[in-house]
Amino acid sequence: MPPRSDETRFGRRRGIGVDTQAWCTMSEQPSRTRRRLLQTLGAAGLGALAGCASLDGPSQDGDTPSITSKTPPADPADYEATVRAASGTVQPGGDLASETWVYNDQFPGPELRAKAGDVVAFELQNELPAETTIHWHGVPVANEMDGVPQVTQQPVAGGESFTYKFRAEPPGTYFYHSHVGLQLDRGLFGPLIIEESDPHVEYDREYTIVLDDYLTREPQPLFGEDSFGSGGMMGTQRPPYAGLLVNGRSAADPAVFDVREGERVRLRFINASSATLFQVQLGGHPMTVSHADGRPVDPVTVDGFQFGSGERYDTILEATNPGTWEIRATPLNGSEPPARAAITYDGVEPSSPVGPSQSNNLLSYGDLRARSPLSGVSGNPDRTFDLSLSPGGPSGQWLIDGQAYPEADPLQIRSGEHVRVRMTNQSPVPHPMHLHGHFFQVGDAVKDTVVVPGHMGQETFDFVADNPGDWLFHCHNLYHLEAGMARVIEYVD
Numbered sequence: 001m002p003p004r005s006d007e008t009r010f011g012r013r014r015g016i017g018v019d020t021q022a023w024c025t026m027s028e029q030p031s032r033t034r035r036r037l038l039q040t041l042g043a044a045g046l047g048a049l050a051g052c053a054s055l056d057g058p059s060q061d062g063d064t065p066s067i068t069s070k071t072p073p074a075d076p077a078d079y080e081a082t083v084r085a086a087s088g089t090v091q092p093g094g095d096l097a098s099e100t101w102v103y104n105d106q107f108p109g110p111e112l113r114a115k116a117g118d119v120v121a122f123e124l125q126n127e128l129p130a131e132t133t134i135h136w137h138g139v140p141v142a143n144e145m146d147g148v149p150q151v152t153q154q155p156v157a158g159g160e161s162f163t164y165k166f167r168a169e170p171p172g173t174y175f176y177h178s179h180v181g182l183q184l185d186r187g188l189f190g191p192l193i194i195e196e197s198d199p200h201v202e203y204d205r206e207y208t209i210v211l212d213d214y215l216t217r218e219p220q221p222l223f224g225e226d227s228f229g230s231g232g233m234m235g236t237q238r239p240p241y242a243g244l245l246v247n248g249r250s251a252a253d254p255a256v257f258d259v260r261e262g263e264r265v266r267l268r269f270i271n272a273s274s275a276t277l278f279q280v281q282l283g284g285h286p287m288t289v290s291h292a293d294g295r296p297v298d299p300v301t302v303d304g305f306q307f308g309s310g311e312r313y314d315t316i317l318e319a320t321n322p323g324t325w326e327i328r329a330t331p332l333n334g335s336e337p338p339a340r341a342a343i344t345y346d347g348v349e350p351s352s353p354v355g356p357s358q359s360n361n362l363l364s365y366g367d368l369r370a371r372s373p374l375s376g377v378s379g380n381p382d383r384t385f386d387l388s389l390s391p392g393g394p395s396g397q398w399l400i401d402g403q404a405y406p407e408a409d410p411l412q413i414r415s416g417e418h419v420r421v422r423m424t425n426q427s428p429v430p431h432p433m434h435l436h437g438h439f440f441q442v443g444d445a446v447k448d449t450v451v452v453p454g455h456m457g458q459e460t461f462d463f464v465a466d467n468p469g470d471w472l473f474h475c476h477n478l479y480h481l482e483a484g485m486a487r488v489i490e491y492v493d
């Protein structure tokens, strides 16, 4: 890996003077060169850029209003919690115990819950022998709270702490995780729930169901001189996992969710895996999808759904079929046995869970209708990016439009713009693409992560540039991210 922390504006090369006049002249240079210069110059260079940047496209004196950068709330926190990253032992069941890195000695990390509108303050205490950060996946926080090393903050050194403060909104099902290297795949993740005051679906109880792909050894990057030769393109997609887990439990000692006959149960499914596309189904029950990536949708009843790393679906279970039933999450891009958990009805004799039958009605993005579509994304966009997703480079990197992060041009936008991103997947494997800091409209759904299928699959999303800052846009397969599949989306006004 290149030594990223030495190359960035949050890096260690401080104290280089910036001649603003010279910088404005430099801004005429190709943007990749500018980016490198900027990275070398450090934070001062950014300020200079803000004063003189020019780029093609709609100008600021057009009809795109300028939008002020979001800042963390000044109000005192309504809810505070400490999230301590440290080594710990996890025991998912069977022979899967390992010593790894976790939050608050729990695996997954503790469920953080807040009410919509609360000011929350989460103190990350880093007791790891490495730098770390926390990213609040899906929550449009102020840029400086987004937890992306070298893009939004200096990583937090071992022995140090950092408090993330933001307003918990909008309500939804989210998760939080380390955004440093492959740390998420060690176990540094947990659910984050922002409660609705007035949900559009009724339910009597709820459970959070976190799906994960689990290693018993330290994760290693899959790219490098040998990866293409040894495994081909598929070999660079994901490591062989020791098991697939529900809430940190393997099928040998599964998580069990109790329900009562007649109840409506909200199940919040989070794909917190590092590289696994899952198909999720229940034994004995259809699933009514009520939220996609935390955003409310018109309820749609299906036999199951597929989702990629970083996606979330909330579903309502109508408990009308007493028994013991299986929740099954089958990997679609791996050969491990499915992740399994059980739903048991109160008062029913324990028995082995009955699995789902063949499904012929799986959710597709076209089934999703957001209750509150994004405003500002109808009509023609102010700016369109056509991006190919492909493998490439001599060492098996993963590219967005031919470039591997961090040696990649930022995608430059202006505040207030309606931006369209069209992606074509020139590889055989799916890519769950995630945009930080914004929701986007994909078809009639509002999401923050969308899977672009393999073999020339295409997806298009639209968003409004309403949260100024530098934001990461990347594949949420960590091994692809680590191999370059990311770009910075940069506001230049």
Ligand SMILES: [Cu+2]
Pocket: 398, 430, 431, 432, 475, 476, 477, 480, 481, 485
């Ligand atoms: Cu990918």
